Amino acid sequence: MPLLQIEDLEVFYGDFRALHGLGLAVEEGQTVSIIGANGAGKSTLLKAITGLERQKKGVIRYAGADITTMRADLIARAGMTMVPEGRRLFATLSVEDNLRMGGAMGRKGPWTLPAIYALFPALQELRDVNAARLSGGQQQMVSIGRALMTNPRLLLCDEISLGLAPKIIQDIYRCFEAVKQSGVSVVLIEQNVTLACAAASYVYCLLEGRVSLAGDPRSLSMNEISAAYFGTEAHP
Amino acid sequence: MIWIETIANGIFLGGLYALIGLGLGFTFGVMKIVNIAQGDFIVAAAFIGLALAPWTPGAALLVVIPVAIIAFLIGLALQSLLINRVLGKDQIPQILLTFGIAIILRNGMVEWFGANSRSIPTGSLRFASFSVGGLRFGVLPALVLVIALCLFAALHWWLRHSRMGRTIVATADDYEVVQLLGVNYRRVYNIATGIALALSAIAGVLLGMRGSFTPYSGVDRLLIAFEVVIIGGIGSFWGMFAGGLILGVTQIVGLKFDPTAGLMYGHIVFFLILIFAPMGIAGLLRR
Ligand SMILES: Nc1ncnc2c1ncn2[C@@H]1O[C@H](COP(=O)(O)OP(=O)(O)O)[C@@H](O)[C@H]1O
Ligand SMILES: [Mg+2]
Numbered sequence: 001m002p003l004l005q006i007e008d009l010e011v012f013y014g015d016f017r018a019l020h021g022l023g024l025a026v027e028e029g030q031t032v033s034i035i036g037a038n039g040a041g042k043s044t045l046l047k048a049i050t051g052l053e054r055q056k057k058g059v060i061r062y063a064g065a066d067i068t069t070m071r072a073d074l075i076a077r078a079g080m081t082m083v084p085e086g087r088r089l090f091a092t093l094s095v096e097d098n099l100r101m102g103g104a105m106g107r108k109g110p111w112t113l114p115a116i117y118a119l120f121p122a123l124q125e126l127r128d129v130n131a132a133r134l135s136g137g138q139q140q141m142v143s144i145g146r147a148l149m150t151n152p153r154l155l156l157c158d159e160i161s162l163g164l165a166p167k168i169i170q171d172i173y174r175c176f177e178a179v180k181q182s183g184v185s186v187v188l189i190e191q192n193v194t195l196a197c198a199a200a201s202y203v204y205c206l207l208e209g210r211v212s213l214a215g216d217p218r219s220l221s222m223n224e225i226s227a228a229y230f231g232t233e234a235h236p
Numbered sequence: 237m238i239w240i241e242t243i244a245n246g247i248f249l250g251g252l253y254a255l256i257g258l259g260l261g262f263t264f265g266v267m268k269i270v271n272i273a274q275g276d277f278i279v280a281a282a283f284i285g286l287a288l289a290p291w292t293p294g295a296a297l298l299v300v301i302p303v304a305i306i307a308f309l310i311g312l313a314l315q316s317l318l319i320n321r322v323l324g325k326d327q328i329p330q331i332l333l334t335f336g337i338a339i340i341l342r343n344g345m346v347e348w349f350g351a352n353s354r355s356i357p358t359g360s361l362r363f364a365s366f367s368v369g370g371l372r373f374g375v376l377p378a379l380v381l382v383i384a385l386c387l388f389a390a391l392h393w394w395l396r397h398s399r400m401g402r403t404i405v406a407t408a409d410d411y412e413v414v415q416l417l418g419v420n421y422r423r424v425y426n427i428a429t430g431i432a433l434a435l436s437a438i439a440g441v442l443l444g445m446r447g448s449f450t451p452y453s454g455v456d457r458l459l460i461a462f463e464v465v466i467i468g469g470i471g472s473f474w475g476m477f478a479g480g481l482i483l484g485v486t487q488i489v490g491l492k493f494d495p496t497a498g499l500m501y502g503h504i505v506f507f508l509i510l511i512f513a514p515m516g517i518a519g520l521l522r523r
Contacts, residue, residue: 052412072415081416090409093402101406104399105418150417 001064003028003154003185004049004080009058011041011048018044019209021058026154031176031186033196033217036206037229042189043085045206046156050082051075063153077105079153083160085189087143089131096127098142102149109151110182116145119175137168144175148184155179156187161195173199193225207231241371242492243485248373250484251381252442254477256457257464258388259436261476264465266408266428269319269330273338274436275458279451280341281307281437282444283349285356296358297379300441307437311430319429320422338454345451356444380442387435388477404428456499463506469516478517 002025011019019041026032036042047053049060051072060068067075090098099116117124120141126134131142140160147155161169169192176199179186190196197203197217205213205228213220213228226232260274271277285303292298318337322329364375395401404424407414411421443449443457460483468479483502490501513520 050416052415071420072412073418073420076416076418084413084416088410088413090406090413092405092409097402097406101402101414101419102417104403107418146417 002026003030003063004187005059005061006049007059007061009045009048009060010056011044011053012055013044017209019048019056022206022209022211024204024211024214026185026187028153029180029183029185030202031180031188031200033188033190033200033203034206035190035193035196035203035225035229037191040206041209042206043158044209046082046158046187046189049156050080076150077107079107079151080156081147081150081152081154082156083140083143083147083158085158085162087136087139089134089139089142089146091130091132093131094128095123095131095134095142098131099123099145099149102146105150107151111148111151113149116148119148119178120145137164137172140164140168140172141175144172148179152184154185154187156189158189159191160188161190161192169195193229197225205229237371241373242488244371244373245377246485246488247481248377248381248484249446249488250481251384251477252439252446252480253460253464253483254480255384255387255435255439256443257461257468257476257480258391259432259439260458260461261465261468261470261473262391262435263429263432265471266404267323267425268327269323270327270334271429271432272331272334272458273341274334274432274461275454275456276338276341276345277307277310277433277454278436278440278443278457279449279454280345281440282356282449282453283345283354283451284437285441285444286354289356294359296356296361296445297383299356300383300438303437303441304434308430308434311433312426314433315426315429316422320425323425338458342451342454349451351450351452353448353450354444355448356441358445361445377446380446383438383442384480385477387438388473391431391435392473400427460499460502463502467506467509467516469518469520472516472518475516475518475521482517 004026007023009019009022010017022045034042034045044053048056051070056068058068059066062080063078090101099113122138123141123145126138131139134142144160160172173195176186188196188199200217203215203217204211205225207228212231213224256278260271263269263271281303284306285299288299288302289296318333319330322333358376361376365372366375395405403419407419407421407424414421463483464476464479467482468475482505486505487499487502490497509516
């Protein structure tokens with residue numbers, strides 16, 4: 001049975017339906033990417049899975065349990081967390097206190113403060129600095145570190161490359177090797193198709209709230225992907 | 237010399253005003269909620285203090301401890317049973333709710349205690365005084381300032397250095413993200429309202445010892461609280477303390493010039509600050 005399984009998911013903002021009967025699955029230990037243009041519904045999907053978005057229909061199963069209507073904090077306690085879009089650090093707290101907040105619920109596992117500093121050595125010197133003063137790349141490291149500190153079984157990442165320089169993106173993506181090694185399953189949301197395909201063993205493409213393409217990235221052609229991404233006809 | 241005494245008395249009173257503002261400012265800072273009933277809770281706490289005062293003979297100030305504990309529990313109940321139900325993007329339900337609670341509290345107090353003016357007895361402390369460099373000051377007003385200062389410092393320290401304090405600060409920053417880390421933000425809100433009401437209750441009891449109160453005093457208290465928070469700059473801890481001092485000093489100095497002025501000069505300063513520095517003292521310093 002997959003670690004995460006979603007069937008017929010619909011999510012609403014008032015009367016507006018952002019997701020239309022979406023389905024996907026993530027196996028334990030797998031890294032899955034979800035790509036799609038701006039407004040396709042990627043963030044909505046993650047907010048629905050983590051319980052932050054509560055106006056929804058369908059079934060979300062995680063680790064064998066139906067979590068469709070479960071409260072967000074209890075879902076997090078069950079081992080699923082997210083690196084939210086735009087990083088969203090606690091702006092009045094220091095780097096280390098941001099990381100500590102991740103460890104606050106006390107889930108056991110390999111991710112501790114020293115482990116995070118080993119993963120992102122740049123953060124060690126910045127530990128007492130106010131999180132709002134960091135550069136974008138440093139903030140993204142703290143946001144990923146904070147999520148890892150919860151010792152998740154499933155980690156969802158929403159556009160962690162957004163607005164960062166290519167060199168920094170490389171540095172940050174390198175951390176996923178260690179994350180995968182520690183046994184964490186990962187879902188990556190990306191607009192950057194190349195990054196998404198390189199990092200994952202399975203990729204879903206979202207278009208206007210529906211899955212427009214799914215498969216192993218090595219078996220998909222760039223042509224197919226771009227047609228599914230932009231909603232145009234694939235041309236031979 | 238008389239001016240030094242006057243200003244010192246203004247500072248003593250200002251410490252208490254800061255404490256009155258702290259509950260409101262804390263509630264708004266953490267939950268973005270304006271508790272309209274805060275003023276009436278302050279008065280209710282004074283009545284509870286009045287009822288419990290006979291239990292602490294000889295050490296009148298100790299009565300703030302049981303009153304603060306009772307207020308904390310009331311805060312937990314208020315937030316978990318009522319306010320948490322109306323949270324959302326729309327602020328109006330929460331304002332209406334606390335407005336309704338304020339009216340119920342006020343009329344309940346008139347019903348139970350009558351409309352007479354009361355004061356919490358403090359025994360010999362009431363008229364005790366000390367002198368510094370030939371100037372005489374009341375012991376009680378000075379003690380009240382010290383208590384207010386200690387409470388500000390203690391809350392500030394606790395928010396930064398304790399686990400629960402950090403969780404409250406993080407929840408204030410982003411109540412959605414804390415949920416991704418396993419925090420039940422409603423529970424955090426319950427505790428925050430408990431703390432806010434406990435602080436307000438201490439302010440209420442001290443105010444009831446320094447002066448008098450009736451069931452209708454809540455409106456004045458709420459106004460002072462708003463002015464302190466806005467003069468200080470919303471969200472600024474020590475700005476709020478400075479806001480209280482400014483209000484206290486203005487009021488006492490104003491009364492010296494014009495004994496019938498009441499709170500008028502305080503309101504004028506508040507107005508000027510609202511016009512010329514709408515972000516308050518903290519906003520001025522940040523520039
Ligand atoms: N809070 C909201 N209220 C109303 N509509 C929203 C809200 N958030 C997102 N939407 C709409 O839902 C759709 C999907 O948005 P989103 O999930 O943010 O897309 P993506 O993350 O793929 O860019 C968009 O049409 C967007 O305008
Ligand atoms: Mg998005």
